[in-house]
Amino acid sequence: MVKPRVIKSGKSGWKPVSIDTSAFTPTDLQGLAGIEELTDYSIKGTRVSKKPVRKSDKDKNDKTSAQVKNGVEKKKKPKRRRKKKKVKTLLKESATEVSSEATEDPSPVEIQPEDSAHCGADVHQQDDSDEPLLQMSSWNGLGVPQILLRALADKSFTYPTKIQALTLPPAIFGRRDILGAAETGSGKTLAFGLPILNGIIQLKKDKLKSEEVEIVPEEISENDDDKDDCNNEESGDGNFEECAFSDNDEESDGNEGSIKDDIGSDEDGESDHSNDPENDSEGEGSNYDDFNGTAQCVKVVDNIDFNFPILGKVKSTSKSRYTPKPLYALILTPTRELAVQISQHLKVAAKYTDIAVSVVVGGLAVQKQERLLNRGPEIVVATPGRLWELIQEGHPHLSQVDTLRYLAIDETDRMLEKGHFEELQKILEKINENDAHKPKRQNFVFSATLTMTHEPPRYVMKKNGKKKGQAPAARFTPAQKLASIMKTVGLTDPKIVDITDSSGVAQKLTEAQIVCSFEEKDHYLYYFLQRHPGRTLVFCNSIEAVRRLSQLFTILGCTPWPLHAKMHQKQRLKNLERFCADPKGVLLATDVAARGLDIPNVQHVIHYQTPRTAEGYVHRSGRTARAQQEGLTVLLMEPSEVSTSTRLFRTLGRDSSLPTFPVDTQWMASVKQRVDLARRVDKLELQARRVNTEHGWFDKLVKEMDLEISDDELPTSYSRDGANKVKKQATALKKQLTVLLSKPLIPKGFSSKYPTQTGKLVVPLFPGSIPPNKESYQQSAVQVLKQSVEDQKALKRKINSEKSKRNKRKKRLRKQEVAEGTEAPESSGEEDGGEDKSE
Numbered sequence: 001m002v003k004p005r006v007i008k009s010g011k012s013g014w015k016p017v018s019i020d021t022s023a024f025t026p027t028d029l030q031g032l033a034g035i036e037e038l039t040d041y042s043i044k045g046t047r048v049s050k051k052p053v054r055k056s057d058k059d060k061n062d063k064t065s066a067q068v069k070n071g072v073e074k075k076k077k078p079k080r081r082r083k084k085k086k087v088k089t090l091l092k093e094s095a096t097e098v099s100s101e102a103t104e105d106p107s108p109v110e111i112q113p114e115d116s117a118h119c120g121a122d123v124h125q126q127d128d129s130d131e132p133l134l135q136m137s138s139w140n141g142l143g144v145p146q147i148l149l150r151a152l153a154d155k156s157f158t159y160p161t162k163i164q165a166l167t168l169p170p171a172i173f174g175r176r177d178i179l180g181a182a183e184t185g186s187g188k189t190l191a192f193g194l195p196i197l198n199g200i201i202q203l204k205k206d207k208l209k210s211e212e213v214e215i216v217p218e219e220i221s222e223n224d225d226d227k228d229d230c231n232n233e234e235s236g237d238g239n240f241e242e243c244a245f246s247d248n249d250e251e252s253d254g255n256e257g258s259i260k261d262d263i264g265s266d267e268d269g270e271s272d273h274s275n276d277p278e279n280d281s282e283g284e285g286s287n288y289d290d291f292n293g294t295a296q297c298v299k300v301v302d303n304i305d306f307n308f309p310i311l312g313k314v315k316s317t318s319k320s321r322y323t324p325k326p327l328y329a330l331i332l333t334p335t336r337e338l339a340v341q342i343s344q345h346l347k348v349a350a351k352y353t354d355i356a357v358s359v360v361v362g363g364l365a366v367q368k369q370e371r372l373l374n375r376g377p378e379i380v381v382a383t384p385g386r387l388w389e390l391i392q393e394g395h396p397h398l399s400q401v402d403t404l405r406y407l408a409i410d411e412t413d414r415m416l417e418k419g420h421f422e423e424l425q426k427i428l429e430k431i432n433e434n435d436a437h438k439p440k441r442q443n444f445v446f447s448a449t450l451t452m453t454h455e456p457p458r459y460v461m462k463k464n465g466k467k468k469g470q471a472p473a474a475r476f477t478p479a480q481k482l483a484s485i486m487k488t489v490g491l492t493d494p495k496i497v498d499i500t501d502s503s504g505v506a507q508k509l510t511e512a513q514i515v516c517s518f519e520e521k522d523h524y525l526y527y528f529l530q531r532h533p534g535r536t537l538v539f540c541n542s543i544e545a546v547r548r549l550s551q552l553f554t555i556l557g558c559t560p561w562p563l564h565a566k567m568h569q570k571q572r573l574k575n576l577e578r579f580c581a582d583p584k585g586v587l588l589a590t591d592v593a594a595r596g597l598d599i600p601n602v603q604h605v606i607h608y609q610t611p612r613t614a615e616g617y618v619h620r621s622g623r624t625a626r627a628q629q630e631g632l633t634v635l636l637m638e639p640s641e642v643s644t645s646t647r648l649f650r651t652l653g654r655d656s657s658l659p660t661f662p663v664d665t666q667w668m669a670s671v672k673q674r675v676d677l678a679r680r681v682d683k684l685e686l687q688a689r690r691v692n693t694e695h696g697w698f699d700k701l702v703k704e705m706d707l708e709i710s711d712d713e714l715p716t717s718y719s720r721d722g723a724n725k726v727k728k729q730a731t732a733l734k735k736q737l738t739v740l741l742s743k744p745l746i747p748k749g750f751s752s753k754y755p756t757q758t759g760k761l762v763v764p765l766f767p768g769s770i771p772p773n774k775e776s777y778q779q780s781a782v783q784v785l786k787q788s789v790e791d792q793k794a795l796k797r798k799i800n801s802e803k804s805k806r807n808k809r810k811k812r813l814r815k816q817e818v819a820e821g822t823e824a825p826e827s828s829g830e831e832d833g834g835e836d837k838s839e
């Protein structure tokens with residue numbers, strides 16, 4: 001610990017002096033931290049702590065008269081004072097640094113890595129004064145402060161997840177950069193979120209401590225001991241800064257006001273003291289004019305090079321409503337929804353702190369996001385495009401990205417993919433611009449597929465192999481992939497925590513497939529949604545497919561929610577919200593929803609089309625089976641997708657195909673009838689819409705040209721009769737469909753048959769009941785699949801045992817025949833071989 005340094009002053013060392021205020025016009029005040037005259041002082045160290053200065057009675061009277069204006073006593077506004085204090089502190093920190101430079105002492109303010117061991121412990125200890133959270137004892141020793149644990153306890157997060165347990169100590173105690181890879185839904189957000197929140201709590205605490213030690217002026221402190229301390233302080237805290245910011249709150253407003261003149265007022269209309277007449281009346285020095293006449297004690301401290309970045313930059317920016325506050329952490333994500341979600345997770349964890357989190361994403365009003373940034377949130381969660389836009393526009397809060405204390409990149413492998421997020425490269429360059437600050441930044445790089453690697457494409461392998469002396473292209477190793485990520489992000493010695501298993505997917509995920517033709521995909525999807533209602537996310541490879549399915553399944557009465565990149569952002573978020581709220585909801589999405597989204601209780605993920613990459617499969621599937629819950633993923637695969645899926649599963653180290661999801665074939669006739677009818681309705685409605693559009697265009701043209709055309713003169717394609725016919729047809733079919741939809745899909749007295757992987761039908765599915773009993777239809781899809789797999793295994797065992805019995809019987813028979821001399825033995829070989837030959 002660095003000892004507080006003092007500027008000594010005797011009790012009688014402070015005197016009012018006259019100064020020529022013309023020297024202190026606003027434009028000359030840049031870099032001015034304070035004015036005082038000290039008659040006896042010596043700077044003994046780096047940290048300048050202020051002690052209250054006794055105010056003259058005259059001052060007190062002045063203040064009283066200012067406060068009691070027109071007979072109305074004005075109460076101080078505590079909120080304001082807090083704000084004032086913050087700005088004061090910033091200034092004081094700067095002054096402190098200047099002072100420390102002067103005495104060639106190291107800056108005491110930084111939290112150095114070696115101090116960080118105390119960081120978590122310190123905070124923890126402080127908060128331990130609160131009721132200890134017994135149920136949270138599993139978190140002991142990880143460094144998570146009590147104030148965050150309390151919020152986690154509210155969420156019943158009684159245990160840390162594995163990735164959290166492994167990354168929190170090195171991140172919090174060792175301040176190590178972290179490269180983290182763990183399965184989807186394993187709690188990676190908090191694995192980087194908690195160290196960031198903890199660090200910010202600590203940074204704010206340090207700031208507060210220095211504020212408490214350094215600012216509390218006499219008239220605020222009611223404590224006589226404090227006053228005595230101040231007066232008798234031999235080696236104690238001097239009044240350097242006290243004078244620099246004047247000796248009471250009101251006066252210090254003046255300094256704040258001066259700065260605020262430059263930066264304007266807070267968006268919410270919170271007080272801009274400099275322009276507030278009420279505030280002016282409260283005390284001296286509330287604006288530059290108040291430097292007129294005498295100041296209590298004056299010392300000019302000029303040529304100050306403010307190290308605090310905001311103050312220097314605010315002046316040159318147009319974002320005049322910005323309240324300067326430090327930006328401590330930036331979290332980057334590939335999608336807007338994920339950014340919103342991460343900010344929500346952090347807010348929940350930080351709910352007992354005063355840490356503010358803001359989202360900066362495309363698709364939402366820039367002005368609103370600027371307004372939020374103007375409040376100076378400590379944490380910004382952003383997508384690269386909008387963030388870069390605002391950085392380029394010069395938003396003062398974001399101009400601090402080169403002095404960040406924490407940087408997290410979620411879904412890093414996706415973010416750094418070639419051709420994606422060009423802005424990310426520029427942002428990283430900007431963030432890494434400040435070489436001096438780089439080591440102070442802690443970095444977090446996370447993804448479920450961080451260490452997943454691929455074979456190079458076949459054409460690359462072939463091409464390379466052909467060149468003389470050139471080794472064929474090899475698969476990138478996980479280590480090479482990590483090295484490349486480290487280089488791009490600017491990490492040197494991160495702690496690597498990779499706990500992904502070889503399957504690549506979440507442990508509680510059950511996987512299955514349905515092989516069918518392209519036309520049948522709609523049937524099987526409808527079947528699945530009807531047969532296994534539950535929150536289901538359906539992924540498509542294209543926006544077009546999402547749109548088509550959305551229309552078709554709306555006609556079928558399924559109320560699906562579409563989500564793709566060409567929708568308005570508000571609609572995207574709304575649909576996501578609706579999906580989250582409906583336990584049987586269906587979300588039809590492109591890969592925009594594949595990564596990171598933590599939607600509670602998603603039971604099923606259907607890949608309507610085979611994802612293009614193994615990562616795509618892992619992340620899409622990872623929207624279910626999260627946080628140790630069960631989940632099912634079903635791949636609908638048509639013949640043309642087989643090669644893609646084989647490659648994909650090879651990357652995941654699988655050599656056998658997925659089990660087939662059991663489909664009750666008895667349902668399929670009515671499923672097909674409904675879906676086909678709905679397709680016809682869809683087609684007719686589309687036709688009707690087209691005709692309508694064409695009519696609209698044609699009518700407009702006719703009107704513009706001032707023509708009069710009768711229906712007979714219209715070309716057939718514009719015939720209103722034709723259009724009406726289409727509409728009528730659509731309406732009739734819709735009626736038919738409505739009748740169908742009103743009937744139960746399950747035929748009465750059905751029996752059940754399911755296709756196997758080979759496409760042949762086998763009978764048993766449900767234990768002890770053929771046809772299935774009522775209860776079996778209440779099983780979840782996962783249970784149905786598991787049961788089917790078990791039944792198939794049992795059936796296989798049964799068939800093998802029957803085979804073996806038959807073989808034994810045959811063998812016995814043969815032996816008997818040989819013994820009886822009726823037939824010569826054919827083979828003494830394997831049973832099967834013998835069987836084959838004999839058969």
Ligand SMILES: Nc1ncnc2c1ncn2[C@@H]1O[C@H](COP(=O)(O)OP(=O)(O)OP(=O)(O)O)[C@@H](O)[C@H]1O
Nearest residue numbers: 157159160161184185186187188189448596598627
């Ligand atoms: N310690 C914990 N105990 C219980 N639940 C937790 C804990 N930590 C996180 N969770 C919950 O687990 C769920 C998944 O967490 P999170 O979204 O962070 O997963 P992730 O690993 O980032 O997944 P993805 O790879 O899909 O992005 C969330 O609902 C989160 O609130």
